[in-house]
Amino acid sequence: MMEINGQPSPEKLKVLLACFETGLHKIKVNSKPGSALSVKLDNEIEFTSSNAAVRYTYETQGVKVDTDTLHWFEWEVTTLRKHVGSYCSLSDKKILNINEFPNLISSLQYLENSINSGKLECDFSNKISAANCVVFCTISPLFCDPAIDGVFPVLRKHFDIFMNRGSFRSAWKEVTGGEGRVAFQAYFAATKTQWKETKPTNSTEASKPTEQNNSSKDVVSKEEIETAKKSWDSCNVKTTKPRVHPVLPKEGEKNILITSALPYVNNVPHLGNIIGCVLSADVFSRYCRLRGWNVLYICGTDEYGTATETKAAQEGVTPKEICDKYHKIHSEVYEWFSIGFDYFGRTTTECQTTIAQDIFWHLHRNNHLIKQTVEQLYCGRCERFLADRFVEGTCPLCAFEDARGDQCDKCGKLINAVELKNPKCKMCSDTPTIRTSEHLFVDLSKLEPKLRSCLQDSFKGEGWSNNAKTITETWLRDGLKPRCITRDLKWGTPVPLEGFTDKVFYVWFDAPIGYLSITANYTDEWELWWKNPKNVQLYNFMAKDNVPFHSVVFPSCLLGTDDEYTIVNHLNATEYLNYEEGKFSKSRGVGVFGDHASKTNIDSDIWRFYLLSMRPEGQDTHFSWSDFLLKNNSELLNNLGNFINRSLKFVSNAYGGVVPDPVVNNTDLELLALVNRELRDYVTDMDKLKIRDNLRRILSISRLGNQYLQENQPWKLIKGSNDDKSRASTVTSIAANLSSLLSILIHPYMPQTSSNIQDQLNIQGGYLIPDAITRMLSSGHKINKPSPLFRKLEESEIEEYKAKYRGREDGKKEVPKVEVEVGDSKGLEEEVVKQGNLVRELKTAKAEKLEIEREVSKLLELKKKLSLLKGEEPVQKKKGKKKKK
Incomplete structure (x- = not known):
């Protein structure tokens, strides 16, 4: 094909x-x-x-x-x-x-x-x-x-x-x-x-018209030349204001509130999770600060729900202990990736209970809640009602065989778990039965007119990705229906209404409220952000599967309170980042997870750069080690790093580290005009959250700089006449100032690299993005000793990582062979426990059915050997229950 x-x-x-x-x-x-x-x-x-x-x-x-x-x-x-x-x-x-x-x-x-x-x-x-x-x-x-x-x-x-x-x-x-x-x-x-491309010129030749120079005038207009000269001569450098916590909205300023989807607490985030929410939001929050806007970036771990209960049971600890353990792991991973949250909290707090119950009571008083007796799936072996995401089966709408109990990943439609064909408990693979239970629903159909009006204004925001709009419009086109907001669970925010106090709130009612409660744990004045729609712009970042809950369910609940809540203005959703030939899988050892990346010999900024260059903005993309190596060695090392290092080394070696005095000519102004084009497009693209493609603007500027140095060759000019030496000074000064501009533009993507460049330039940072390039480094400015920004990644190193994180060649997790001496019942018992844990992990990770069956067979064989070793009859399995003897 x-x-x-x-x-x-x-x-x-x-x-x-x-x-x-x-x-x-x-x-x-x-x-x-x-x-x-x-x-x-x-x-x-x-x-x-x-x-x-x-x-x-x-x-x-x-x-x-x-x-x-x-x-x-x-x-x-x-x-x-x-x-x-x-x-x-x-x-x-x-x-x-x-x-x-x-x-x-x-x-x-x-x-x-x-x-x-x-x-x-x-x-x-x-x-x-x-x-x-x-x-x-x-x-x-x-x-x-x-x-x-x-x-x-x-x-x-x-x-x-x-x-x-x-x-x-x-x-x-x-x-x-x-x-x-x-x-x-x-x-x-x-x-x-x-x-x-222009011919190399010296100061004498610069004023002579050539065919090439005439051609370039078709590229750069007279107005662009004048703008470049005016900005360059102005030396107008603006700096950011000191940042004081808590950050609160300010009258007359552009107030930006940024959230990224709350990562679920029961596992280590992989690269796809990281680029899908927290890293993308971090880039935009850093950009906002470089524009001088007043911005707050909030996130935290989502900690309630069945998945936490299950993980706790697997590890033999309490749900709270699981949350503490993985909240720490998440915090460490994001810190290593230089994710600059203003506050990274969690949902298992008193503020969460208070705010969630307050929103609930407002919905109840405004008659937006209804009671319904519903059919639910109950697993007899696990002895519990099954949360939607812990049921899997065949989608009743499109016949996709791996649909979840709440949503089908193939057709994107919401479904009820009891509608699944051939349902299976995700934990034990038994077929659940249907039982009835009374629950509370928020009547979205009554709130639909309010939501449509709100979204009509919200859709005008530049930050809505196409998939987010499409998913939201599909929900509205099909008409909204009542949505259940309670569950028969123990670990969650308790429902305060009489008759329902043995239940907790459903995660997709409760979790988005975490943005509010986490902000409340950051500052007592949280309502200045969350009940201030006229003065605050709200940006949400997430993967596409989270969209309807943030664009439909959560806004509807807030609108139903009749309080003046801040409702989403921009919702930016990514597609999925997959790994090499398949998907990330913790149980099968496939893919790079956050804690893996920190153990490589590759700086976090390089990981950030590559993930952002592969950000799945319009379609699913794949992490590729080969592409990783190529982008590092060609785009970072040979382009960006090469330009900045050769520019600053020449200042250091030829001018004793002092930026020389420039005398710009028309050729220089043409270069500055082309840089200003890229700078203008950089701002336009970032405002529209075109984060991936915007990296090209930075690399284009450094490519222009490399070409400028190669054409003018200041290392030769400095050995020539006085005019040549003056020309060398100009080229050197412009190249150093280009490096300074690049240190600002690269900051949202690679903050440590940005800091490194500015340290070498001996500038304090905190510069705002200029409207056009200006002289940030004046004549006589003393720089520090330059050093290379990046290192070459060797093929042997990349091959080692590729092999390490590919799992087995067949994509399955390696399972060690069991070799137990006859009579060693203790050793066999340990192997039974290990194999049982493996089976549970595979089921939780939604591994392939054949793989699970294979490992279950191994478990049964081990149990059989153990029974024979103890002089007992082997245990038989029948209909999910042990046969007693």
Whole structure:
């Protein structure tokens, strides 16, 4: 199955060629002008990097991507691609003089020399290598241009052989439709600001008009040049105000209240959990502070419910002890990831009981609650009513076999547990029976008009993700129905109404109230945030499965009180982040969890960067170790880190660490204007919560900086005439100030890296994001000693982590073989206990049915051996009850 959508581009060409070469035919490629590439391969693994997708296709066929190949991957991303783009974005159906593109000539000469020396092996007689696939697809638009003919004979010879391979011809035709280089023109035109390239100039040549300079005037307007000059000369640097706790709303200021979905307390969060709520919210809260807004970021652990009771029973402790244990684990994980909560609390507090019961009584007095006798599933073996999420079976609406008792993950519809077909208790796999119990419901149908009116205003907010709107609108389209808010459980907020005091509140009534109670534990003046809709903007961050409870159920309950509660203005939901070829699974040892990441030799900022670059904003994405390595080594190390380090090292080595005096010319102002474009788009995208794609703005600025240094080469100019030395000072000063700007823009994504850059720059931080780049580092400013920001990740290191967190090759948790000596009843008893715990873990984790059955069989065999060893008849199982003898 092949599906190729969007603009033709060399990036699509290389992915398709790799698939043809390796025989991988399940592929979906899509991109739009200005949007990131999206590649889905094989079993729906998604990549946003074409080189990572190429690597994956080759490795799935057993082709080792070695260090030499990775060198070509990185060089293509950081050097070749932009120089090819600089030519193709300007040539537009006319022939340009290739000699006007010295950097492109240098890159092609490097390729030709590498082929001659054997550094790049080009034997196309059998298979096209991964390196050849990446490099030759990138230069393919060039070699359709007559201007290239005769200039690089070795490259031309090998390209002609490459082009005549059947796999390349097929890929070329599929991507370009047989139109040749013209088919790529829309792609290069849409992205031409990324490719701008000018001839190296010195101060004498800068004022001379050249063909290239004239071309660049079509890119940067006169108004942009004037704005850049005005801002640069103003030296207008604004700083943040001191932050004093408790943070409270202020009249006349933009007050932002941020919450991320409360992580459930009974397990360690994995990478998908982290990017889905707390990390995304952290990025936005840090950004808000850089805009000078008054912001409060609240979160905490969700601790009530059946899952906690069950986990406590498994570990032989009380629910409170489970909550204490895992609240600490969550806190430590988020602290390591530099998640900057203003307050991280929990729901098992007196404030939670007080506020939840107060909202309940308001709903009761306003006649928004009704009593209904309901049928519930009861597990005889577990001797309890089953909470919705502890029942699984076949969805009655779409026939999905792994639906939960409250919602089907496939069709997204809410269901009642008793409606499931073939229901099973998630804990013991027995078939539950139906019993009746009287419960309280909030009548959402009566509150629907109020909710619709509220959402009509709320939907105007920029922060609503498409999936959040769609899910909410689907609920409203189908019409709201009464929703049960009580449960027959022990561990939860008690229901205070006579006749229901033996029940607790249902988690999806109770848990969102945790935002209020956690704020109340932070400050006694919590109502200034939560009962102040005219002066507070509320942003919610979560995964898509939590949306209806935050956009429909919780707002309806607040509206039903008739109090002036702050209702959600922006709800941003992610899709799911999966792991490599499958899903995260604690029981099977698959995937990286929060406590794992902290034990690697990879800094938390690198984890943050990669997770945010893979943030599943429009569709599910997959964590990939290969892509992790590539993004670190190419985008961080060779692009961002390389620019900042070489800029500051030159200040240190050539000017004794003192920022020199700049005398800017038109070429410099063009660069500053292009930076201002990226800066403007950075703010626009972040306001709309386009967090993932906005990383491109930062990397584009550092890429412009690298190109600027390479074009001007201040290390050569400083050895020349007085004019050359003056030019070197200007270039050095601008590069250092670009580094200062990048230290601000990178802060929401990589706060420790931001702090490191600012320490090296010897600035105190706390700068607001400027409207346009200005001189943050004045002439004479003394910087500290620079040092590299990032390190290269080695393939051997990544392979080690990949093996460590993949679980068994079949995706199942490794179970040690049981070897017990005859007569060793104590050892066998211990193995029975271990195997029994494993079975419970697998059931709780919703492992595959065959896997559970296999481990249950092992458990029964162990029990049989133990019975025989003790001289007893083996225990028989029948209908979930032990047969007594």
